[in-house]
Amino acid sequence: MERNLEQFDLRSTCVDLLKNIWVILLAVIAAYFGVTGFYQLQYVPEYTSTATLAVTMRGNNGGAYSSLSTTTEMASVFSEVFQSDALRSKIAQEMGVDSIEGEISISLISETNLMVLQVTSNTPRNAYEIILSALNNYDTVSDYLFSNASLDTVSAPNVPYGPSNLMNVSRVRKIGMLAAGAVVAAAIIILSFLRFTVKKKKLASKMLDGRILGCVPYTRKYHTLGELLRRSKKKKGLLITSVTLGIPFIESIKRIATSIERHLRRKNEKVLLVTSTEENEGKSSLAANLALAMAEKGLSVILVDGDLKKPALHKLFHHYHSKSTSVSDCVQKGTALQEALVPVGENLSILYQYEGIANSSAVLSHPGFGEMVQLCKSMADIVILDSTPMDVAADAEILAQYADAAVVAVRQDWAEVGVINDVADAIRQSKVDFVGYVLNAFHQDYPWQTGSSYGYHGYYGQYEHLRKAAEE
Numbered sequence: 001m002e003r004n005l006e007q008f009d010l011r012s013t014c015v016d017l018l019k020n021i022w023v024i025l026l027a028v029i030a031a032y033f034g035v036t037g038f039y040q041l042q043y044v045p046e047y048t049s050t051a052t053l054a055v056t057m058r059g060n061n062g063g064a065y066s067s068l069s070t071t072t073e074m075a076s077v078f079s080e081v082f083q084s085d086a087l088r089s090k091i092a093q094e095m096g097v098d099s100i101e102g103e104i105s106i107s108l109i110s111e112t113n114l115m116v117l118q119v120t121s122n123t124p125r126n127a128y129e130i131i132l133s134a135l136n137n138y139d140t141v142s143d144y145l146f147s148n149a150s151l152d153t154v155s156a157p158n159v160p161y162g163p164s165n166l167m168n169v170s171r172v173r174k175i176g177m178l179a180a181g182a183v184v185a186a187a188i189i190i191l192s193f194l195r196f197t198v199k200k201k202k203l204a205s206k207m208l209d210g211r212i213l214g215c216v217p218y219t220r221k222y223h224t225l226g227e228l229l230r231r232s233k234k235k236k237g238l239l240i241t242s243v244t245l246g247i248p249f250i251e252s253i254k255r256i257a258t259s260i261e262r263h264l265r266r267k268n269e270k271v272l273l274v275t276s277t278e279e280n281e282g283k284s285s286l287a288a289n290l291a292l293a294m295a296e297k298g299l300s301v302i303l304v305d306g307d308l309k310k311p312a313l314h315k316l317f318h319h320y321h322s323k324s325t326s327v328s329d330c331v332q333k334g335t336a337l338q339e340a341l342v343p344v345g346e347n348l349s350i351l352y353q354y355e356g357i358a359n360s361s362a363v364l365s366h367p368g369f370g371e372m373v374q375l376c377k378s379m380a381d382i383v384i385l386d387s388t389p390m391d392v393a394a395d396a397e398i399l400a401q402y403a404d405a406a407v408v409a410v411r412q413d414w415a416e417v418g419v420i421n422d423v424a425d426a427i428r429q430s431k432v433d434f435v436g437y438v439l440n441a442f443h444q445d446y447p448w449q450t451g452s453s454y455g456y457h458g459y460y461g462q463y464e465h466l467r468k469a470a471e472e
Contacts, residue, residue, distance in 0.1 A: 009199035011443055012413045016192040017185060024184050031180035035173045048120045048164035049127040051135065052155035055113045078151065079106045081142045082117065082134060090140060091133040102130045114154065120164065128159045197413045198420070201442050204410070209421040211436030213407060214256035216286070217248050218441045237316035240289050256438055257293035260407065261382070263435050269404035270377050273306075273432065275387040275396050276408060277415035277423050282440040284312040286409045287386040294382055295348035302341065302380040304351045304373070306399045307388045308360035311353035317344060319352060327353040331368040337375050349380070360388070364398040373402040390423040391415070397430060405433040412442045 017024075055074050081087060082104050092100050102121030109116065119131040135153065198204050201215050219238060240250045264272065274287035284307065291303040305313040305327060314320060325340035330351070341349040363369060376383045385403060388395040400406065406427045410420060420437075427434045 007199060007203060008193055009413070012199045013189055013192045015413075016188055020188050023188070024181050027180040027184040028177045031176040032173055035169065035176040039167065039169050039172070043167065044122070045163035046120050046122065046165040047124045047127045047160040047162075048118055049124075049131045049157045049160050050155075051117045051131055051153060051157040053115045053117055053151040054154050055115065056150055056152050078115065078138070078142070081138055082106050084141060086141045087134065087138060090137040091130055094133045094137065095129055100126075100130055102126055104130070104134060115151075117157075119157075124160045128157060131157045195413075196417045197415060198410055198417060198439070199413045201439055204437070204439055207417045208410065208424075208437050210408075210424050210434060213259050213436040213438050214252055215439040215442050216252050216256070216282075217246075218412070218443050219246060219249050237288065237318070238285050239316065240292050253289045254293045254296075257290045257297075260290065260405075260435055261294055261297070261299065264382065264405060267405070267433060269433060270381070271373060271383045271385065271402060271404045272435075273385045273387050273396075273400055273403035273406035273427075274409065275399075275406060275423070275427075276389045277391050277410070277420045278389050279310075279392060281389070281409045281411035281414055283389065283409040284316060284386050286407075286438055286440060287384050288313060288316050291348055291350075291384050292345075295345055299347060299382055300380040301348045301382050301384065302351065302376045303348065303384045304376065304386065305353040306364070306385045306395070308353050308363055308395065309356050309358075309388055309393060311356060313350060313386060314352040314354055317350065319350075321354070324352065324354065326355070327351055327369075327372075328357055328363050330372050331363050331366050334368070337372060337379075351376075360393070360395050361398060364395055370402055390426060391419055397426065400427060400430040400432050403432050405435050407435045408437050409440045410437045411440050 055078070083106075088100055088104075092098060100121075102119050104117070104119050106115050106117050108114075117131065117134065119127050119134065121127040121130060135151075135157075139150065198207055204212050204215075221238065238245065238249070240253050260272065264270065272290075274283050274290065276283035284305075287303065291301045295301045303313065305311045308328065319342060324342070325335045327340070329335045330337055330340050337351070340351055342352060343349050357363065373383065373385075385399055387399045390396045390408075408420070408423055408427070424434055424437075
């Protein structure tokens with residue numbers, strides 16, 4: 001699928017910019033020090049001493065030339081005099097050096113008989129000494145050219161107090177910092193756009209190779225700063241049994257559960273595998289909520305934590321009993337299934353795994369695991385297996401051997417579309433009925449829309465008041 005502007009998502013782009021704000025700040029800081037360092041390394045201060053001179057006729061008591069054109073011609077001659085090698089040699093000889101380190105320039109003030117003599121050198125003292133020597137010795141050279149004109153000093157030179165080539169480094173810094181930040185921000189925006197993930201709900205059907213079973217709206221676990229600060233280390237589960245969850249979230253889960261249950265009943269299937277492409281896509285929460293929704297409809301459901309590497313169901317249901325029987329105990333120690341099942345409500349039982357194990361593949365491949373799944377099938381209407389993400393470990397493919405059907409959780413702007421479709425293909429190749437995808441934790445397409453769709457910052461829209469009433 002080719003990239004087009006339709007795939008651009010403002011929310012995802014803003015999230016990427018916020019996540020990488022530190023990169024932008026580093027670029028800005030680097031630009032600041034880069035400009036400063038370059039300035040300090042390359043900048044050589046220059047000092048300029050200036051004198052204002054008047055072109056006069058000798059014997060005319062300081063009278064100016066009557067003709068400005070003649071004055072201009074004389075200024076040109078004096079300019080050649082001050083820049084001549086003969087005068088530079090005289091100055092060097094007077095200063096006791098081999099050659100002078102400085103530039104001598106002279107310019108005519110328009111429409112006057114005045115000229116400005118400037119000497120620029122690497123130190124204030126050099127500039128001042130050179131211009132004094134030039135004024136003292138220019139006539140020794142000019143007398144060879146003409147003797148009827150002279151220069152009178154109108155404004156005597158002074159020792160320069162500061163460099164004459166100061167650069168506005170502050171302005172350059174600001175421009176450099178702004179440019180660096182803009183370039184990095186633009187790169188982040190481009191990379192965000194080029195990242196081929198499912199960013200919009202309306203594009204999912206075009207991008208994913210399979211049926212879209214439904215969309216679960218995004219919800220925050222903590223709605224206030226106080227809740228965030230008081231949060232415990234225990235994982236807070238987003239379960240449809242919670243009175244604080246919004247109606248859109250609960251209804252979306254129930255619709256998806258109904259669709260899956262009808263599909264399983266129509267095809268006479270009982271074991272459902274719930275997986276995802278990558279970690280943190282919400283597949284454990286999805287499996288738990290599907291089990292709760294089906295149990296509410298009166299179906300007998302057994303939920304099995306098949307993610308033995310990173311089990312999460314006991315955290316979602318806040319069942320922290322490390323001494324209780326777990327999935328690995330049933331398989332490796334032969335513990336009776338009835339002792340391990342933990343009832344949750346009337347129609348739901350859960351088989352927890354409390355600790356992650358390294359040899360998870362060996363446990364899942366053990367004949368005892370298959371026997372346990374068969375026993376669960378005989379005890380319940382539907383068995384839901386919470387699996388390891390397909391792209392993380394081979395455990396999901398092993399679990400697929402015991403499943404009749406499978407669904408894949410797809411989180412907004414998370415996994416690459418190509419990898420997601422590869423997961424679906426792998427499920428089909430394992431001879432498991434691929435039911436479809438569940439879009440999980442999706443914001444509305446445009447953050448400023450509210451009410452009719454599940455929105456950013458809580459997604460509740462018009463149902464927010466119901467959640468607040470339930471909390472009260």
